[in-house]
Amino acid sequence: MANNTAQSGTVIRPPIVVVLGHVDHGKTSILDAIRQSNVAAKETGGITQHIGAYQAVHGDKLITFLDTPGHEAFSAIRSRGAKVADMAILVVAADESVKPQTAEAISVIKDAKLPFIVALNKIDKPGANPQKVKQDLAGCEVLVEDWGGKVPVVEVSAKEKKGLAELMDMVLLVAELEDLKEDRSLPAKGVIIESHLDKRRGYIATALVHKGILRIGDWVVAGTIAGKIKSMEDFNGQPLIQAVPSQPVVITGWPNTPEIGREFVSAAEKDEAMTLAAENVNLSPLFAFFRGGPVEAKKENDSKKYLRLVIKTDVSSSLEAIDTALRQIRSDEVAYTVVDQGVGPITDADVRTALAGKASIIGFRVPLGASVRKLAEQDNVGVASFDIIYEIIEHVRGQMSALLEPEVKKNPVGKLKILATFKKSGNIQIVGGRVMSGSVARGTLADVTRNGDILMIGKITQVQQEKEDVSEANEGVECGIRFEASDPKNIADIAEGDILEIYKEEKIARTL
Template structure:
């Protein structure tokens, strides 16, 4: 037979019936359900259903899935291709995954278990910038470390422990309410006590108010540390009076908030502060069960060039041991090494102890829960399932919107409208709060709660607080800074702007009663910064701009924003690139701008280009 004849000769008869049967999925004999994980490799699935990997890959290709033997596929795909071979799959869900939503509840419940014992309190330092938060942390750290060890503390793991009267206190070395709220945003309630630092010479400042709002939102007890009492201008009595004005009533005034006067610089009153922390901790009876699989929270995480993914874990319940298999958020691993806050290797970490761990596959996020599981297979399945779940939640995430609030009210999702107020001046802020209080009395069945109110620009911290508390941000004659705008876009927080108090109140009322359905929507086209000022012969003032994001548009309206406050709202008179008039200028380029009937431009002002568009009601 010629080569050509051989090529066209039929070959079906050269295969045995058994071979033909193996190559046809439909010919496989059906059998009972096979239990598999939520994610598996092609090779693992082939072994589970009893077919060759080659035949399974062919079946996947027929379904349009290109995969090799080591590639992972999800349960849905696996179930469909297994059905081609007459095999039914059942998804095996690890028991720990069912508990994922209640990890925080498990931690709280462990305090009531028979094996529960007292644990060290976890403390966060909060307060206004330059009031001495970091210096206070340094003073606490060095006051309670032996002289010979003080110079050796170079390990920064985001938390550390000090010993007082034979007992330990854990401090989160991330001063400020931003880090505190970032972890709360992921559902982790780490802090037991908040120490509010207020400078004796400066008093209550905007960030002091923010810190109080964040601590109250987390329902965390507050201890006030009045710092810098060594200064000749120190006035602790004035600080206590100012605290009372923002609702923080100290014990001296008949309240329940303890006060300790300290000097971080002179290291005065540090021991008194530590003793007060222990006293407050005793009042709250902090306990945990060390005799169970560990659950903790990721405080910090990073990639080290030499050691790979490194994470700081604060153990909340149970005892974390070397070689434990753990899941941390959407990643997993086996603990290869653990270090304490002084860089010493340790083999175990009990409740409230911070440790740095090595061995995770990837970097988790701050605020992720870490839990010990039985084996690597379970850990891998949980991590994969969480990753899939997070992607789905990110796609479906929906925060509170004022024009959708009434829908949630009707189906019983909420009975409280939470607001964050930012205004240009204190007088406007007080007027709005008083008006909202009267509106709250008028509305039946719904409460209006002002989570935080302050003057100044809408900050990233305000957006984070809104995201964690389900609040809506209302700005009166103020705008968000660049960081706040990005945070709001990422989280979907609803920010609304007003320049007439009546309009603000009417929109809040309409949102609660379900009548709010705006016909117009404001769209921000771009933001630019004034880099230079030019005086023109006709006495007009032109601004040299650098476009930060979006586009500068000739036919847009503009707002001039200075220190977060809107000082002018008008229209563009001219927009130029070099000497030519242009319709638009993209981000990253420079241009010249004049504004109709407005010449009070300064270097550093932000110019916001926007337009208003009509939308169907209900959108």
């Protein structure tokens, strides 16, 4: 599998391909089918771990695929993934055509100025209609080749494993036209595509090498994080001594988690690495999520109620994914704001921050020690930890829903016709009447109506029959009641013939 050398140090490298498309259109199925048929595995059994990228072999050539998440919550990460790719495959189901996430993927591809191929998947299904898909794509300003455009189309069936070889052929053809070459003699450069904390091995990052050769023992800098490479593995989990352009590699030796999407560069010596890291200290924040800074810097709208949060996650990419998902919760009455955020376990400092900011803490795939939990309980700070991102969304949705004013429903319980009035003092009136239907009970509410119009509302605080206090008077019975108007500014004189509509209020919790 030799690469053709263009000049000293410069070689043709494998293309890096990102696969995008609407959820359920078969992106994962296509990737799985390629894995099963073409993965360049060194051992029987193929891929042994998921690192966000893998390599497949077609003929005698390698292709690197970015395995990016496909749900809306990860659209921001997916967009960043497209920026590190040489080309894209846009997957569209032949039986469903263009969907919302298809349009989003097209936007990502165009913004990154990537050449791309349309993979018409599920071509084997009875409802498949390739011509409609091409027409709908034209509506998104994507003109395929047989519609007079330049975008190639390959019809495939991931289920039947048909058209995959043709798709790989087209990827290599596009790559050849792009003339992908890199100089291996330069210092290694690339991008971080995943990072997390492993209990046994410490901080781990998956990197995609773009230039140069990365070797064990090199110092590597990503943003403000600098570390010395202790070990490297390929996508199969096999140890590596070096990594070349377009190769995904798992790196250990980081002092902290480098941010997803951050470019890295290698350095020969520690001093050089530390200097490079120091120069990056003033970089603007990677995530738009936190550009507002702490709550004080992010002005809250007085007309809304706010849920305040401290968020801790396992990897930096999770922060962006959570923000993207939370932005889907919209309301004119309530909102959320982030007091603080970070990567790593929930600590005593987080509890103190939440207490000062009147916030609750959310953890995503991070440990919560018994001592921290006890401190949170003592300070009455809410702490919730999750392993699934969509459980966080539902939790926050529920917390925000609890801030909504409840819907008030009137449940009628009876009617009383006024036969006599006896006494009035301020907002209190003593009257007598007959229960026309249902019952009249102490503590119930009442609308005083006249000719169908509501004069005022109030509460029945006393019921008497034959001058004896009772809790309730039923239909057909005459009784005396004490009525207290709810609004002192809206008091009318109750008169004979008025009707009291008796009811109980039920408060119904609202949801977002």
